[in-house]
Amino acid sequence: MSHSYYDQVKEATDYISALIDTPPSIAIVLGTGLGNLTEDIDIIKRFKYEDIPHFPPATVKGHAGELIYGEMGGKKVIAQSGRYHYYEGYDMKEVTLPIRVFKMLGVERLLIASATGGIHEDYEAGDITVVNDHINLHHENPLNGPNDERFGPRFPDMSDAYDPELIALCHEIAIDQGVKLHDSVYGGLPGPNLETKAEYNFLHIIGATVVGMSTVPEIIVARHMGLSSCVLTAVTNKCYPISAIREVTHEEVIEVAAKVEQKITGIVKELINRL
Ligand code: HPA
Numbered sequence: 001m002s003h004s005y006y007d008q009v010k011e012a013t014d015y016i017s018a019l020i021d022t023p024p025s026i027a028i029v030l031g032t033g034l035g036n037l038t039e040d041i042d043i044i045k046r047f048k049y050e051d052i053p054h055f056p057p058a059t060v061k062g063h064a065g066e067l068i069y070g071e072m073g074g075k076k077v078i079a080q081s082g083r084y085h086y087y088e089g090y091d092m093k094e095v096t097l098p099i100r101v102f103k104m105l106g107v108e109r110l111l112i113a114s115a116t117g118g119i120h121e122d123y124e125a126g127d128i129t130v131v132n133d134h135i136n137l138h139h140e141n142p143l144n145g146p147n148d149e150r151f152g153p154r155f156p157d158m159s160d161a162y163d164p165e166l167i168a169l170c171h172e173i174a175i176d177q178g179v180k181l182h183d184s185v186y187g188g189l190p191g192p193n194l195e196t197k198a199e200y201n202f203l204h205i206i207g208a209t210v211v212g213m214s215t216v217p218e219i220i221v222a223r224h225m226g227l228s229s230c231v232l233t234a235v236t237n238k239c240y241p242i243s244a245i246r247e248v249t250h251e252e253v254i255e256v257a258a259k260v261e262q263k264i265t266g267i268v269k270e271l272i273n274r275l
Pocket of ligand 1: 115116117118194195211212213236237239253
């Protein structure tokens, strides 16, 4: 095999490296309804997925699919606009390819924002959370198959997969900004359907407090490579207690995420300032 996965990651990295002066130190991944943060980046260069070697084409309607390299808070950042979701048909190696490229580019911190359902009685639609831990309920793992030691160990430790220092910083910033920020445990499912009432109840019982269809594969890979990570989520729909569950559409998820976007953006921007 001439082209190992490692070689693919390296070729994508080399392509980007050759076109930028200074490596980014922070990567930002933006989920459903939370893409506007890129407007705060002083853009230096855009990389369309179709131009980056081995990047799968973006499929979702209206999503350009690009990496945005620029400056924010005096730091070089790279943002992923248009995420690869497993439910779109990408495999886990494709979903997590950008994370591997970020790390190989020199990124030290990974910041992710995503939409979630809230499965804690105190979480309301429109609240935001910082993830402390996760429960992986995906049936496919991005680390499945032979391990390439150049990326990381066969059996990566998953304690503190969410950098405690960054969580503490998020709380400090939220207090300064007068924003309520919950700690959360992210239950990761492949989707694309939302959960049944019994499934929301199950997630609550096993200790998850938010649920979403992304993020967990990315965090596993980030941890595999020793990349420090921080995840903020928008609670777009209340899913606990069961009596509070209402039918929800994807449009509503996007709408609520857009409404709380400013709270998340405010924290992320200040986090980058302080790093
Ligand atoms: N379930 C899974 N993913 C989600 C939800 C949900 O209720 N809301 C937003 N993303």
